[in-house]
Amino acid sequence: MTQTALFLTAVRRRIRPSRTLPFLVVGLLLALLLLFFVLPVIWLLLAPSKTAGEVVRDNPLSFGSLHQIGTAWRHLFAFQDGAMLTWLRNSAVYSGGSLILTLAVSVPAGYALALTRFRGRKTLLVITLVTMIMPQATLVLPIFLELNRFHLIGTIWSVILPFSFYPFGVYLVYIYFGSSLPRDLLSAARIDGCTEWQLFSRIALPLAKPVVGLVAFFSFVGNWNNFFLPYLVLPNSEQFPVQVGLNQLLTSTPSFNPVAGAGLNVTIPELALAVIIAILPVLVLFVFSQRTLVSGMLAGASKE
Numbered sequence: 001m002t003q004t005a006l007f008l009t010a011v012r013r014r015i016r017p018s019r020t021l022p023f024l025v026v027g028l029l030l031a032l033l034l035l036f037f038v039l040p041v042i043w044l045l046l047a048p049s050k051t052a053g054e055v056v057r058d059n060p061l062s063f064g065s066l067h068q069i070g071t072a073w074r075h076l077f078a079f080q081d082g083a084m085l086t087w088l089r090n091s092a093v094y095s096g097g098s099l100i101l102t103l104a105v106s107v108p109a110g111y112a113l114a115l116t117r118f119r120g121r122k123t124l125l126v127i128t129l130v131t132m133i134m135p136q137a138t139l140v141l142p143i144f145l146e147l148n149r150f151h152l153i154g155t156i157w158s159v160i161l162p163f164s165f166y167p168f169g170v171y172l173v174y175i176y177f178g179s180s181l182p183r184d185l186l187s188a189a190r191i192d193g194c195t196e197w198q199l200f201s202r203i204a205l206p207l208a209k210p211v212v213g214l215v216a217f218f219s220f221v222g223n224w225n226n227f228f229l230p231y232l233v234l235p236n237s238e239q240f241p242v243q244v245g246l247n248q249l250l251t252s253t254p255s256f257n258p259v260a261g262a263g264l265n266v267t268i269p270e271l272a273l274a275v276i277i278a279i280l281p282v283l284v285l286f287v288f289s290q291r292t293l294v295s296g297m298l299a300g301a302s303k304e
Contacts, residue, residue, distance in 0.1 A: 047272035048072045075265035087245030095223040098163030102219045110173025132167040158233040163223045169215040176211040242278045
């Protein structure tokens, strides 16, 4: 080997990037994830097993007792004569009702935008995209005024109808039908005499099950976790969904509101248990729908 080759080899070794740096970056990211996400979740799961005093005094990651979990459960479901169950039932009704309307509107709308040609189609698609990227808070005031105009404030429809408006679902279905549905299959069906409705219901819709499941999941989770709109349009505690109910539970906790929470058995363990119960339906839905979610996320990834 010549001296020039030896010199070039030595220079390459010197300028070779260190393999230690990527490991340090990954380690730092994992440490931040542990600090700001994993540890708070562990604390939330352990908090119902302690008394309010033990939550403050003891090790934050220590376990209390099963007896205290039962006590927190009884206190929570005794609050306002079982208001927690009412809130959970309301959330299920609001989320389920709006989900049915969302699928009934979003799937045909996405199909029409992707596979039919009509006047104003591009304008409607642009409006859908603009509405999708707008923050939800910007639409609360016009929605509230519209609901008030039709005397729907304080009714079940004041929550279900706005929840059913889901432009992101329309866009997902549009992307799927526009990129994954074989045009030759539709053309062959038209030659065989299928109407447009038969094309949609018998061919397109069965093939779109993954993306329909994806839209259903995102819609249900968004509706279940929605707080702002129900908080504005529902004046009665018996109509609250669980997210708004958690806010009322928070204001009834002496640690956060000593005046309103005086004399109530709602403390930090009960509040932590309520949060766990509120997220359980979404967690269970996620666990049992992972395969559908993965299929839906990959839908539209390949082109014809």
